[in-house]
Amino acid sequence: MGYGHWDDTAYRAGKTYRARHGVDDFGYTAETRSQPYETWCAHPLLDPFGVGTRECRDSAEHGESLPVAVLFDVTGSMGKVPRIMQDKLGTLHGLLRSRGYARHPQLLFGAIGDADTDRVPLQVGQFESDNRMDEQLRAILLEGGGGGQKSESYELAAYFMARHVATDAWDKRGKRGYLFLIGDELNKSRLAARHIRSVIGDHVRRDVSVDSIYHELEQRWHVHYILPNQSSYYRDPQIAAHWRGLLGQNFLKLDDPAAVCELIALTIGLGEDRVDLDTGLADLRDVGSADEADAVGRALGAKPGGGMRALPPGR
Amino acid sequence: MNNEKARGARMFGDSHLVVVDLGFGDAGKGATVDWLCSPEADLAVAAVVRFNGGAQAAHNVIADGRHHTFAQFGAGTFAGVPTLLSRHMLVEPIALAAESDRLAALGVPDPLGLLAVDGRALLTTPIHIAANRAREDARGSSRHGSCGRGIGETAWYALEHDAPTVADCRTPSVLRAKLDRLAAHYDALVGPSAHGYEPIDALVAMYGDFAHAVRITDDGELRRVARRGRLVFEGAQGVLLDEWRGFHPHTTWSTVEPRNARALVAEIGGTAAVLGVTRTYMTRHGAGPLPTESALDLPEPHNGTGPYQGAFRQGHLDPILLRYAIEVCGGIDGLVVNHLDAPATLCAATAYDTDRGVVTELVLGRWRDLDHQQRLTEQLSGATSILVPIGADPVPWIANRLDVPVVLTGHGPDRRDRIAHREPVPRTGNRPTLSSVTQVPA
Numbered sequence: 001m002g003y004g005h006w007d008d009t010a011y012r013a014g015k016t017y018r019a020r021h022g023v024d025d026f027g028y029t030a031e032t033r034s035q036p037y038e039t040w041c042a043h044p045l046l047d048p049f050g051v052g053t054r055e056c057r058d059s060a061e062h063g064e065s066l067p068v069a070v071l072f073d074v075t076g077s078m079g080k081v082p083r084i085m086q087d088k089l090g091t092l093h094g095l096l097r098s099r100g101y102a103r104h105p106q107l108l109f110g111a112i113g114d115a116d117t118d119r120v121p122l123q124v125g126q127f128e129s130d131n132r133m134d135e136q137l138r139a140i141l142l143e144g145g146g147g148g149q150k151s152e153s154y155e156l157a158a159y160f161m162a163r164h165v166a167t168d169a170w171d172k173r174g175k176r177g178y179l180f181l182i183g184d185e186l187n188k189s190r191l192a193a194r195h196i197r198s199v200i201g202d203h204v205r206r207d208v209s210v211d212s213i214y215h216e217l218e219q220r221w222h223v224h225y226i227l228p229n230q231s232s233y234y235r236d237p238q239i240a241a242h243w244r245g246l247l248g249q250n251f252l253k254l255d256d257p258a259a260v261c262e263l264i265a266l267t268i269g270l271g272e273d274r275v276d277l278d279t280g281l282a283d284l285r286d287v288g289s290a291d292e293a294d295a296v297g298r299a300l301g302a303k304p305g306g307g308m309r310a311l312p313p314g315r
Numbered sequence: 316m317n318n319e320k321a322r323g324a325r326m327f328g329d330s331h332l333v334v335v336d337l338g339f340g341d342a343g344k345g346a347t348v349d350w351l352c353s354p355e356a357d358l359a360v361a362a363v364v365r366f367n368g369g370a371q372a373a374h375n376v377i378a379d380g381r382h383h384t385f386a387q388f389g390a391g392t393f394a395g396v397p398t399l400l401s402r403h404m405l406v407e408p409i410a411l412a413a414e415s416d417r418l419a420a421l422g423v424p425d426p427l428g429l430l431a432v433d434g435r436a437l438l439t440t441p442i443h444i445a446a447n448r449a450r451e452d453a454r455g456s457s458r459h460g461s462c463g464r465g466i467g468e469t470a471w472y473a474l475e476h477d478a479p480t481v482a483d484c485r486t487p488s489v490l491r492a493k494l495d496r497l498a499a500h501y502d503a504l505v506g507p508s509a510h511g512y513e514p515i516d517a518l519v520a521m522y523g524d525f526a527h528a529v530r531i532t533d534d535g536e537l538r539r540v541a542r543r544g545r546l547v548f549e550g551a552q553g554v555l556l557d558e559w560r561g562f563h564p565h566t567t568w569s570t571v572e573p574r575n576a577r578a579l580v581a582e583i584g585g586t587a588a589v590l591g592v593t594r595t596y597m598t599r600h601g602a603g604p605l606p607t608e609s610a611l612d613l614p615e616p617h618n619g620t621g622p623y624q625g626a627f628r629q630g631h632l633d634p635i636l637l638r639y640a641i642e643v644c645g646g647i648d649g650l651v652v653n654h655l656d657a658p659a660t661l662c663a664a665t666a667y668d669t670d671r672g673v674v675t676e677l678v679l680g681r682w683r684d685l686d687h688q689q690r691l692t693e694q695l696s697g698a699t700s701i702l703v704p705i706g707a708d709p710v711p712w713i714a715n716r717l718d719v720p721v722v723l724t725g726h727g728p729d730r731r732d733r734i735a736h737r738e739p740v741p742r743t744g745n746r747p748t749l750s751s752v753t754q755v756p757a
Binding site: 009014018129130134 | 415
């Protein structure tokens with residue numbers, strides 16, 4: 001409906017009005033950056049320390065909730081990408097619904113940094129199905145840190161998602177949710193017990209292997225890793241080999257980071273058997289996202305002449 | 316004829332100005348208002364006041380190398396003149412934000428800062444819009460020619476219910492309750508349709524942002540602004556679409572004729588001069604009577620075929636309709652004639668041939684007598700127009716025929732194409748009578 005491409009028109013209008021009265025769309029980042037570095041911390045909405053569980057539950061209005069989690073790397077190597085993510089992801093919910101790719105999506109957003117070097121290495125919001133998503137995106141701190149050792153604490157985020165998230169989709173229906181990690185570096189070599197203790201607050205005494213935490217995570221989530229262009233290691237074969245080894249075909253390279261929302265939506269639509277790739281790409285072109293459609297098509301292997309790749313099944 | 320560029324102030328004294336379209340819309344109100352607000356006109360305009368319609372308005376202005384189709388912002392915006400959306404407006408904040416973005420992209424500094432909105436104005440929401448589209452889809456081939464922008468639904472729902480207003484945007488709990496009731500009301504219509512809207516929480520949050528960003532005013536605002544200078548009341552659509560005086564049912568849910576504008580001027584103790592705008596030919600967007608309709612193929616850069624409105628139609632000049640429109644307005648003080656650069660059609664209707672004989676004028680009925688309006692529609696729908704040639708210069712012909720002085724003429728789309736007539740084109744000539752009519756092929 002309406003005036004925009006997706007039913008995200010209220011989101012866009014709100015952005016215009018907020019800009020007028022001086023509320024930056026990255027308000028928490030702007031506010032934090034004006035404070036001394038030693039005082040930087042995650043916004044209370046997004047602080048993972050001692051939270052127990054983040055829940056994705058069915059409601060009277062949304063009988064079969066579908067959990068979708070998007071956590072993106074906010075370290076310096078990602079360049080401008082985190083800002084693009086924060087700007088674009090607000091439209092994801094509208095996109096999923098307007099295209100019928102998911103009926104009752106509930107979205108959680110989070111951000112990943114480096115637990116060795118950053119003040120705020122992990123931020124995880126709540127599952128939401130309304131404008132509070134937008135509020136959470138605006139509360140994400142874009143720390144821009146990272147340690148220059150070509151690894152970030154994705155494994156810590158994986159641990160949180162595996163151990164601290166409860167969903168009705170899984171508990172009632174045995175159905176996996178969709179998790180997207182967006183970044184450009186490697187996992188740390190081990191999931192460090194001290195990081196779990198200091199960032200999440202669990203009393204864990206032994207390090208955990210990266211393989212085993214992803215294995216645990218994949219029991220309940222379709223896990224994808226998106227490597228967007230404009231980040232430092234887009235063409236680094238070591239990064240691709242690392243993630244392909246962990247996630248197989250769920251490692252996706254995206255040459256236009258502005259198309260991230262479309263890529264996630266279409267991946268879910270394909271996973272849910274709600275659309276086939278050609279129709280999905282045609283959908284995107286229909287609503288004017290031609291450039292995004294091309295980038296998504298390339299990310300999902302729909303190159304002209306190239307063979308089309310099967311995507312992960314819905315269950 | 317005196318074509319010298321004139322000081323507008325002398326033309327209109329201290330009067331506020333009301334600009335209405337004497338046809339079905341698209342005659343050039345936007346370009347007229349832009350000119351009245353421009354430095355060239357020197358009219359000391361303090362604000363443009365919108366007194367009817369809503370986001371469906373499409374007033375094209377080309378000035379200083381910029382083009383914009385004004386919808387909720389007043390057409391004086393390029394000249395830096397603020398807009399007041401009066402309590403008679405239907406305000407649609409989502410479209411308003413998008414329009415603000417477009418104006419900012421055209422170099423207007425802080426467009427929202429130029430805006431004041433009366434808190435009593437009704438709010439058009441995505442729920443109204445979805446209902447509008449669902450209803451129009453259900454009508455199939457007998458569409459009313461709606462724009463699909465929820466205008467009719469907004470006006471209609473407010474007649475019977477406690478409808479959301481602009482002021483409600485400041486109080487989320489009140490707004491949410493009203494939106495919940497609105498959604499429940501339309502559930503049966505919208506639910507099964509192909510149309511939908513965002514969650515109400517999302518809308519409430521956005522309307523809150525809107526209320527913070529835009530100045531919301533009360534009934535003292537008009538008087539305050541008028542102290543700073545002249546007001547220009549910018550009508551939307553055309554008088555022939557008026558909810559009570561148009562050709563029912565092909566009308567809009569809006570009082571298009573100037574009575575609301577005149578009442579606003581009376582409230583602040585001022586005087587108003589009404590300017591009626593026409594092209595040298597007729598146009599109509601969507602369904603309904605257009606007796607002189609003809610495939611004129613005149614260029615129309617800014618009006619296409621809308622999915623809900625239907626095709627853009629053209630016809631020869633129709634002084635019978637225009638005289639009726641002037642009567643509907645309770646008389647007007649000056650004419651604005653636009654599109655004098657269009658390849659001349661050189662024809663105008665002087666009578667209609669109908670089942671019941673030759674008709675040379677339309678009878679004004681009692682106000683709000685929709686049966687009468689329906690009969691006019693039937694009369695016009697079965698009419699064949701009898702056309703006469705107009706001379707090479709249509710301006711004096713129109714002034715004579717309509718018995719109103721022409722004060723401004725438009726010879727192209729741009730602001731610089733307007734010519735003010737300090738000594739209005741006289742209207743003392745003899746009206747052509749029926750005996751002098753020669754029929755020409757349409």
